[in-house]
Amino acid sequence: MKSSKLRLLLASAIVPLALTGAPAIAGDFDGVELRVKLIGGDQYEPLYAEIEKWEAETGATVNILSRKNHFELDREIKQDIAAGTLDWCVGSNHTSFAPQYGSIYRDLNGVIDASVIAEFDALAIENSTVHDRLVQLPRHSDVSNMYYLKSVFEDQGNKDGFKAKYGYDLAPPETWDQVKDQAIFLTKGPDFFGTQYVGKDEAITGRFYELLVANGGALFDDDWNPTFNSAAGVEAVSWFKDLYDAGAVPKGVLSYLWGETGNGFASGTIALNLDWGGWASYFNSADATAGNVGLIRAPKGSAGIRTGWSGSHTFSITESCDNVPAAASFVTFLTDYDRQMVEASKGLLPTRTQVWVDATAHFKADGNAFLANVMEVYSQSMAEDAFTPPLIPEWIEVSNEIWPRLQSAILGEMTIQAALDEAAEAAAEVMEDAGY
Amino acid sequence: MRWRAEKNTPWLLLSPAILTILFVVAIPLLFSFYTSLTPYKLTRPETINNFIGLRNYERLFDDAKFWWAFGRTILFLAIALNVEFILGLGIALLINKITWGQRTLRTIMMFPMMFSPILVGFQFKFIFNDHIGILNNALQGLGIMDDSIAWLVDKPLGMFSIIFAEVWMSTSVFAILLLAGLFAMPRDPLEAAKVDGCNPWQVFRHITLPFIMPFAFIAMTIRSLDVARAYDIVDVMTGGGPAGRTEVLWTLIARVGYDNAKMGQANAMAYVSTLLSILFTYYFFTKLVAARRYMGGAE
Numbered sequence: 001m002k003s004s005k006l007r008l009l010l011a012s013a014i015v016p017l018a019l020t021g022a023p024a025i026a027g028d029f030d031g032v033e034l035r036v037k038l039i040g041g042d043q044y045e046p047l048y049a050e051i052e053k054w055e056a057e058t059g060a061t062v063n064i065l066s067r068k069n070h071f072e073l074d075r076e077i078k079q080d081i082a083a084g085t086l087d088w089c090v091g092s093n094h095t096s097f098a099p100q101y102g103s104i105y106r107d108l109n110g111v112i113d114a115s116v117i118a119e120f121d122a123l124a125i126e127n128s129t130v131h132d133r134l135v136q137l138p139r140h141s142d143v144s145n146m147y148y149l150k151s152v153f154e155d156q157g158n159k160d161g162f163k164a165k166y167g168y169d170l171a172p173p174e175t176w177d178q179v180k181d182q183a184i185f186l187t188k189g190p191d192f193f194g195t196q197y198v199g200k201d202e203a204i205t206g207r208f209y210e211l212l213v214a215n216g217g218a219l220f221d222d223d224w225n226p227t228f229n230s231a232a233g234v235e236a237v238s239w240f241k242d243l244y245d246a247g248a249v250p251k252g253v254l255s256y257l258w259g260e261t262g263n264g265f266a267s268g269t270i271a272l273n274l275d276w277g278g279w280a281s282y283f284n285s286a287d288a289t290a291g292n293v294g295l296i297r298a299p300k301g302s303a304g305i306r307t308g309w310s311g312s313h314t315f316s317i318t319e320s321c322d323n324v325p326a327a328a329s330f331v332t333f334l335t336d337y338d339r340q341m342v343e344a345s346k347g348l349l350p351t352r353t354q355v356w357v358d359a360t361a362h363f364k365a366d367g368n369a370f371l372a373n374v375m376e377v378y379s380q381s382m383a384e385d386a387f388t389p390p391l392i393p394e395w396i397e398v399s400n401e402i403w404p405r406l407q408s409a410i411l412g413e414m415t416i417q418a419a420l421d422e423a424a425e426a427a428a429e430v431m432e433d434a435g436y
Numbered sequence: 437m438r439w440r441a442e443k444n445t446p447w448l449l450l451s452p453a454i455l456t457i458l459f460v461v462a463i464p465l466l467f468s469f470y471t472s473l474t475p476y477k478l479t480r481p482e483t484i485n486n487f488i489g490l491r492n493y494e495r496l497f498d499d500a501k502f503w504w505a506f507g508r509t510i511l512f513l514a515i516a517l518n519v520e521f522i523l524g525l526g527i528a529l530l531i532n533k534i535t536w537g538q539r540t541l542r543t544i545m546m547f548p549m550m551f552s553p554i555l556v557g558f559q560f561k562f563i564f565n566d567h568i569g570i571l572n573n574a575l576q577g578l579g580i581m582d583d584s585i586a587w588l589v590d591k592p593l594g595m596f597s598i599i600f601a602e603v604w605m606s607t608s609v610f611a612i613l614l615l616a617g618l619f620a621m622p623r624d625p626l627e628a629a630k631v632d633g634c635n636p637w638q639v640f641r642h643i644t645l646p647f648i649m650p651f652a653f654i655a656m657t658i659r660s661l662d663v664a665r666a667y668d669i670v671d672v673m674t675g676g677g678p679a680g681r682t683e684v685l686w687t688l689i690a691r692v693g694y695d696n697a698k699m700g701q702a703n704a705m706a707y708v709s710t711l712l713s714i715l716f717t718y719y720f721f722t723k724l725v726a727a728r729r730y731m732g733g734a735e
Contacts, residue, residue, distance in 0.1 A: 403677075
């Protein structure tokens with residue numbers, strides 16, 4: 001009797017622990033197969049090498065059904081929704097994508113222990129919440145900051161020439177106007193360019209959006225009417241166009257995405273590059289840039305606001321998952337302190353605030369001043385500058401109406417105002433169709 | 437009874453094929469056509485029940501972006517097929533003359549076809565990159581130019597780069613089929629023409645070319661269907677941009693159907709664009725029949 005009571009007590013203690021995704025106990029999920037769909041790519045893979053530790057701890061096996069880039073994964077998930085084949089448990093997600101998936105993902109409040117959730121950055125948790133449901137647990141955040149080649153800014157000839165031409169000292173830029181001046185001055189095309197930007201898809205919409213906000217504008221008003229065709233919007237697009245017209249960015253910039261800009265900066269032929277932390281280690285070890293990379297917070301727009309288009313890569317659990325405790329344990333494991341330290345070592349910005357502090361201290365103790373600075377800059381920018389695009393299901397569709405018009409304006413096929421007006425009209429139609 | 441059984445035998449024997457076609461082709465086609473009459477959104481499966489008649493099609497006829505992509509796809513198709521035909525013919529004629537190592541050359545010639553279009557897209561995206569790409573670096577290194585060329589951005593060059601990649605990957609389809617035609621060609625008319633004093637150009641123009649044209653039209657039919665569905669290479673190299681300069685039908689349809697999740701509207705676009713494939717297939721089959729009639733073959 002005594003023994004059975006004890007067993008009951010133990011069992012009642014273990015069940016809530018398992019349900020709330022507490023660290024799994026060895027053999028908890030013996031024989032369980034967890035079907036997952038994860039984002040693939042060099043910067044995401046080191047975390048997946050850790051999965052076998054969770055498998056060894058719990059006795060479960062992880063069956064990775066997909067390992068694609070986020071845009072392809074997004075298409076696959078939409079197909080799964082349409083076909084009703086959500087027969088998997090855990091999926092990589094992103095704060096910009098999550099709102100469009102409706103209710104396929106489970107509210108993690110109550111599934112993941114509240115004390116675990118409290119260890120994450122409050123802003124990242126807020127951005128992971130859709131209609132009051134925490135549909136994702138943030139893995140790392142992707143706010144961008146400014147990398148620069150130190151040698152270019154230390155060169156005495158550059159310093160003297162710049163001061164003579166612009167009347168102020170050449171130093172890592174504090175404003176986007178300074179970025180423009182410096183980029184034009186430093187360009188020696190076609191071998192060396194002052195800066196570059198991602199020029200297509202949601203990437204350029206995001207860059208436009210953050211500069212719009214930094215210039216004091218907004219995408220929508222409170223009633224969801226597009227307002228980005230404002231003076232602040234024109235000022236933002238002018239920045240892209242002026243650099244393009246001046247030849248201060250590579251000519252093919254409108255075909256660039258993250259791979260091209262990352263590899264371009266790593267080739268040592270770009271002076272200033274706004275990018276996320278995932279490239280940091282690579283930049284500082286690539287042959288052409290090793291030891292020559294500096295990093296500062298993203299510059300300010302004309303309204304004195306820093307650019308900070310941000311989002312978080314996350315993990316979600318499907319409503320249809322047949323083993324929620326195992327999925328919760330897996331997601332908790334992938335975002336726990338140790339795993340986030342692994343991601344931090346690659347320059348990624350984890351979402352647990354304690355990891356920001358400890359990783360910075362760890363890098364300093366190791367004498368790795370570069371990565372310590374990376375962690376400090378990105379954590380500060382995440383805490384103070386970051387803002388997401390509107391977390392609405394129509395974001396990608398609205399973006400698809402904006403970016404081709406931005407390209408038209410930059411190429412001079414339309415005036416900036418005409419391009420923005422046309423994009424605003426199309427965006428208004430999207431919002432109207434969606435019932436806003 | 438026996439008469440009825442005999443009457444039904446062909447249907448019974450054909451039933452596996454009929455059922456297969458019904459399930460694999462007809463039902464999906466009918467289903468996707470039905471979805472084109474709804475505001476079906478992938479992320480909101482319940483929208484498939486909302487019938488809106490021809491509204492998606494009506495919207496399409498006012499959609500300038502769609503018709504520009506339609507026209508651009510025709511241009512893409514016309515240029516790619518003609519260039520592939522000319523190059524394929526040249527390669528086939530040259531290989532036909534070789535007496536040693538022909539099999540090895542035929543195998544090597546097929547290598548580009550073995551690559552996935554996505555890989556070909558990435559390969560040429562890197563080659564044509566204006567800043568760190570091989571082509572611009574080679575041109576600058578050889579002293580041919582000092583500036584860089586924005587291959588994937590400039591108005592005519594963007595389409596040129598995509599067509600170049602497509603031609604690189606698929607010219608061998610033409611070469612292989614035309615080579616098969618050359619192998620099947622009887623020697624007698626060629627020898628008779630030489631005896632009659634025809635020069636090599638006259639032999640090629642009036643005997644060789646008419647004989648291999650049916651093979652060329654078969655290759656064109658196959659390739660026109662391929663090119664009209666072009667997606668992977670274009671999506672990887674330019675994504676249809678910049679500013680829609682390289683937008684073809686399937687990059688637009690995929691964006692509407694998947695990125696915007698508006699599968700009903702995308703299916704309406706796809707049905708209208710299928711007209712293009714039907715048109716080209718009909719045209720090439722008409723030419724094929726005419727070519728066979730010219731050669732005295734069966735219609």
